[in-house]
Amino acid sequence: MEKDGFFSNEGNGIPQSWNSIFGMDMESQVNELNCSSEQIPNCFFNRNWDNSMDQSDPFESALSSIVSSPVNSHPGIPIPGCGGDNVVLKELIGRLGSICNSGEISPQSCIQGNNSANTSCYNTPLNSPPKLNLSIMDHHHQIQGNLPIPRNHQLPLSPFPADPGFVERAARYSCFGGKKEPEFPHMVESGMLSRASSNQSFKTTGSQFVGIQEEKNGMPVPASDKKFSRLSMSLTSENKELDNSMEESSLSEQIPGGEIGIKGQTTNSNGRKRKAIPKGKGKETQFSAKDNTTVGEQEKEVSDAKRSKSGEEGHATEKEKEKEKEKVEGNGNGNQKQSKETAKLPEPPKDYIHVRARRGQATDSHSLAERVRREKISERMKFLQDLVPGCNKVTGKAVMLDEIINYVQSLQRQVEFLSMKLATVNPRTDMNMEGLLSKDTFQRASMSNTMNPMDTSAQQFYGMIVNGQEHPLMAMMHRNPNMKSDGFEEAAAFWGMGNDLQSVVQMGFGQNQPQSFHGAMGAGQMKVEL
Amino acid sequence: MSASQQLTPTNPNSALKIRLAYRFLLTLNTLNAKKPPNFDHTQIHRRSHRVKIAAYASMASVVGPKRAWSRAILWKIRNRGMLARNKKRIHRISTPIRLHRHHARRRRNPNRVVHVDPFVNSGLEVKLRKLVPGAETIDPCGLLDETADYIKYLATQVEVMRNLVDLYSTI
Numbered sequence: 001m002e003k004d005g006f007f008s009n010e011g012n013g014i015p016q017s018w019n020s021i022f023g024m025d026m027e028s029q030v031n032e033l034n035c036s037s038e039q040i041p042n043c044f045f046n047r048n049w050d051n052s053m054d055q056s057d058p059f060e061s062a063l064s065s066i067v068s069s070p071v072n073s074h075p076g077i078p079i080p081g082c083g084g085d086n087v088v089l090k091e092l093i094g095r096l097g098s099i100c101n102s103g104e105i106s107p108q109s110c111i112q113g114n115n116s117a118n119t120s121c122y123n124t125p126l127n128s129p130p131k132l133n134l135s136i137m138d139h140h141h142q143i144q145g146n147l148p149i150p151r152n153h154q155l156p157l158s159p160f161p162a163d164p165g166f167v168e169r170a171a172r173y174s175c176f177g178g179k180k181e182p183e184f185p186h187m188v189e190s191g192m193l194s195r196a197s198s199n200q201s202f203k204t205t206g207s208q209f210v211g212i213q214e215e216k217n218g219m220p221v222p223a224s225d226k227k228f229s230r231l232s233m234s235l236t237s238e239n240k241e242l243d244n245s246m247e248e249s250s251l252s253e254q255i256p257g258g259e260i261g262i263k264g265q266t267t268n269s270n271g272r273k274r275k276a277i278p279k280g281k282g283k284e285t286q287f288s289a290k291d292n293t294t295v296g297e298q299e300k301e302v303s304d305a306k307r308s309k310s311g312e313e314g315h316a317t318e319k320e321k322e323k324e325k326e327k328v329e330g331n332g333n334g335n336q337k338q339s340k341e342t343a344k345l346p347e348p349p350k351d352y353i354h355v356r357a358r359r360g361q362a363t364d365s366h367s368l369a370e371r372v373r374r375e376k377i378s379e380r381m382k383f384l385q386d387l388v389p390g391c392n393k394v395t396g397k398a399v400m401l402d403e404i405i406n407y408v409q410s411l412q413r414q415v416e417f418l419s420m421k422l423a424t425v426n427p428r429t430d431m432n433m434e435g436l437l438s439k440d441t442f443q444r445a446s447m448s449n450t451m452n453p454m455d456t457s458a459q460q461f462y463g464m465i466v467n468g469q470e471h472p473l474m475a476m477m478h479r480n481p482n483m484k485s486d487g488f489e490e491a492a493a494f495w496g497m498g499n500d501l502q503s504v505v506q507m508g509f510g511q512n513q514p515q516s517f518h519g520a521m522g523a524g525q526m527k528v529e530l
Numbered sequence: 531m532s533a534s535q536q537l538t539p540t541n542p543n544s545a546l547k548i549r550l551a552y553r554f555l556l557t558l559n560t561l562n563a564k565k566p567p568n569f570d571h572t573q574i575h576r577r578s579h580r581v582k583i584a585a586y587a588s589m590a591s592v593v594g595p596k597r598a599w600s601r602a603i604l605w606k607i608r609n610r611g612m613l614a615r616n617k618k619r620i621h622r623i624s625t626p627i628r629l630h631r632h633h634a635r636r637r638r639n640p641n642r643v644v645h646v647d648p649f650v651n652s653g654l655e656v657k658l659r660k661l662v663p664g665a666e667t668i669d670p671c672g673l674l675d676e677t678a679d680y681i682k683y684l685a686t687q688v689e690v691m692r693n694l695v696d697l698y699s700t701i
Contacts, residue, residue: 377670380674380678383678384678387682387685401654408677408680408681415586415688418692418695419581422558422691423577
């Protein structure tokens, strides 16, 4: 099948990258779902499955299969749902793009489809692309649970078709998509032209989108379309995120299925990732080719997408969105720019702590992958910051690493020093460790971490404290030569010494025993804590 | 150290501490049982070395083979006799090829010297790799993960030991 052929022709590079992108997308998207690596093979598999399903126009069939695939228990019927959000549309567009690019219906896997309604709304006015959008929307909904949103989004659909800029943008997007694939630049151009020539209606755009594929009849077409859709998706998604302006929504809508946008970082990241990883260069070239204000906007969106992508790895998706919003808004104010200029426009230097891709920077696949790597590393550094005390104000990898190294060295030196101390101190104790080491006591101790009412042992401790004459432990030892039964108390005492603070907090005794305190109280408190 | 920080996650942290303490006390007990402690200077030095090894061993065994650093520590400790022997014969252990003769069951030598290209900071990365056991051959991203895990366990172990020392010293 064409799709399969296309897929195979692409080799492992694109599908893999797509997978990785998609996988990463999944991660970001499905923060809740936790689809990390597992998703990738799933998506992959789904895509293949979808491919096989389509016998006719690969793209359209892919779309329809995606839409109608019952994989996600989703009626997949292109029921004109309520369009839903721009975000959803964006997602759809993203999915569409991804599908187109990869020739697969990977989004299917993502489209967990509970938004059949949404998709349906979206589909009504649209052709197959809408289906894809629906699926994406469904997926988006699933992920974000914004069921009502897509509904709303549907409304603006109708006015859009007539948007003259739509075709432009569509063309641009297609160009973008085409550029992504170095092999299909010419196709993209033609596609763009064809798109441009087509009417302004949204439907037309959609048909363009589809039609382009038809024209090309081949892998190149879907590839370029995919790219186009992907680009549009990413752009739209970004747009959606930033503001739900009509323009954005129209833009997203215009772009078949892609733009509606996923608000989600997931979508953005999806689109971004897909675009960025396999065809970083394409984007740049595309940018240069385009020379419209909308292009500029879109570029911004793309860069935002990249940013979102970078952020998707983390937790920083929210931040990403905000950042993207800011960036897009800032950029959107008239960066007409030639694509090249905007593409090369350096953004504020990437902060080590904040994962943020530079706008328009390095669309090269290598640099993109490196950026992803860097973001991962910065995420880990952030986590390390929490571990190492006193590193909150430190920013920058070098200083942070220095602190980490110093901390590890100091910890190791402490272990050595304490072991020396233990070696000298140990022989002095005549404690019978058997009781202490009885697993039961420790298990009891660990199990009873939560607050416990004071038991007899604790009361004993307190009794001793009242006496205030002897260390409770010593008292216990004196009273019970056989430590077996006192293992628990001993453990409690042991832990009490170290955990007075914790015990205090837990028990609310309000007695803040300093470490130097001999732990009588601490032991008792520890007891309760245990 | 980070007592205040550990205040918030007390439950998981104390559970970890209890596990560490249990393991450590086990090894300490065996250590003490094996040789009666004396106050000879050299003996104390040797004992402290053994205690240190026991600390690291207990720390690594609590984690198990899940982590690269724990695996490296356990491997080092298990094979330290062999390593010492090899060190005498070969001044620099570059590859563990010869160790095959002594240890058939060894998957990978974590002590193998690997020339790692630091990803961002040249000197610091290498330093960190040397500090964290078994982190010579990991990619930079995983290196940070291992470092974080290692720091967590190391800090907990230090606290356990400190508590033990306090406990012993007050008796």
